[in-house]
Amino acid sequence: MLVAGPLFYIKTRPPYHKKLNHFQTGLVIFLHVLVSAQATTCPQNCECSGLGRTVIVKCVNKDLNAIPQPLPLNVKTLFITGNDIPHLKHDAFPQSLDQLTNLNLSRNKIEVIDPFVFAKMPSLKQLDLSNNRIYKFSPKGFSTNNVLHELNLSSTLFNNSFIEEISALVRNETLVNLVRLELSGNGLVYLPEDMFTSLPNLKTLALRNNSIVNLKNGTFKNLRLKSLDMRENSLKELSNATMDDFDQQPGISIQLVNNAWVCDCNIEDLLVWLGRSDAVLDKGELSCAFPDSLRDTRLLEVNISELHCPFYKDMKSVLQTSYVFLGIVLALIGVIFLLVLYLNRKGIKKWIYNIRDACRDHMEGYHYRYEISTDPRLTNLSLNPEV
Ligand SMILES: *[C@@H]1O[C@H](CO)[C@@H](O)[C@H](O)[C@H]1NC(C)=O
Ligand SMILES: *[C@@H]1O[C@H](CO)[C@@H](O)[C@H](O)[C@H]1NC(C)=O
Ligand SMILES: *[C@@H]1O[C@H](CO)[C@@H](O)[C@H](O)[C@H]1NC(C)=O
Ligand SMILES: *[C@@H]1O[C@H](CO)[C@@H](O)[C@H](O)[C@H]1NC(C)=O
């Protein structure tokens, strides 16, 4: 399929057109078509539409297992979605696509992204890589002079173990123009330290629907965010260091609803901060998940003087319980011992008498022996005094 590019080109220049005879016009058109043939040929399995020099190419749900070639060189918006392309090799986009601004590679089952895959897209502003299963993403994926503004990595990691791949990529210092980063729905449990420090222009960070438990000091340090979405995570509290970092970013809007806020004494700093800061958009909707006595209580309605430190309290009561238990056990053992003694009193009596008799016999033996040894007439008997 040919795009109307060349005709449009000639129509916009009527004076130039007038000076040519029909043969020359035909030749110009022919040559132009030849030169721009590649720029205007639509790959198989794709649909191309163009108005002037804006070309949109869509290769959607076609079971492609590689990037279709050759792509029109003047493509501006490229959708290759819903295919089966496990590996983006370094030559997936062999020619420079100078005008490409929007690239959508969502839902392609992409697992591996080689170095330099996006290096020949000097105008690329928006890249959607959501809903893949990436476990390898080269930190050299982009050229140093890229102008990428939006990167969508929602629901795209193979599993949360591979966050380090993304961390290495965004720390590479090539994504200095990035304004928006989406990392929602990746089951993340933590954010690597200093992950965002090489993104000086980042304004919007979406981390919704993960399982992030806490935020390390300095995760958001030196950023100038306008919007941070951390809804549907597993945050228990926020530390002073994190809230200080937020205070350094004027105009930031944070969303924190549906986290696992633990309303014990450790959440006091957060409550104080929520009271004085307007940075959290949904602060009126935040509610305690633990302890049971405060479940679903709004954070803003919690009475700080009634917060407990359950860990220490529990330890104390556990210790007390175990002392009581130990005492009871010792008492029981004592009682059983006495009972055994009492039930066996006859046997014990007999046994004591036996011992006493044995002792007496023994002592008497000595006595006899003494007497015998002093009386020469009884010497024979002393041979066996026990009998
Ligand atoms: C990419 O394509 C998907 C459909 O597969 C669509 O939902 C998504 O909004 C597109 N992303 C952009 C940035 O247009
Ligand atoms: C960062 O990306 C650039 C450009 O792709 C590359 O030359 C450089 O080696 C990368 N740095 C690291 C540490 O991977
Ligand atoms: C990123 O991708 C997800 C899933 O396709 C979509 O819901 C979200 O709107 C996208 N974000 C942007 C900025 O395109
Ligand atoms: C993630 O996948 C890798 C490779 O299959 C596996 O070794 C690892 O245990 C998985 N991690 C989690 C948290 O499931």
Ligand SMILES: *[C@@H]1O[C@H](CO)[C@@H](O)[C@H](O)[C@H]1NC(C)=O
């Ligand atoms: C939340 O993320 C999980 C993956 O961790 C995904 O399966 C689920 O669809 C996401 N939910 C929403 C509402 O986006």
Ligand SMILES: *[C@@H]1O[C@H](CO)[C@@H](O)[C@H](O)[C@H]1NC(C)=O
């Ligand atoms: C947090 O900061 C407040 C006020 O600046 C201070 O009173 C509190 O002790 C700090 N909390 C911690 C755990 O350092």
Ligand SMILES: *[C@@H]1O[C@H](CO)[C@@H](O)[C@H](O)[C@H]1NC(C)=O
């Ligand atoms: C994080 O910051 C808090 C409060 O500012 C401090 O008490 C704590 O030691 C810091 N943690 C680390 C690992 O630096």
Ligand SMILES: *[C@@H]1O[C@H](CO)[C@@H](O)[C@H](O)[C@H]1NC(C)=O
């Ligand atoms: C908070 O709790 C303290 C102690 O139980 C009580 O004296 C005070 O009235 C409570 N304040 C509010 C606003 O409920």
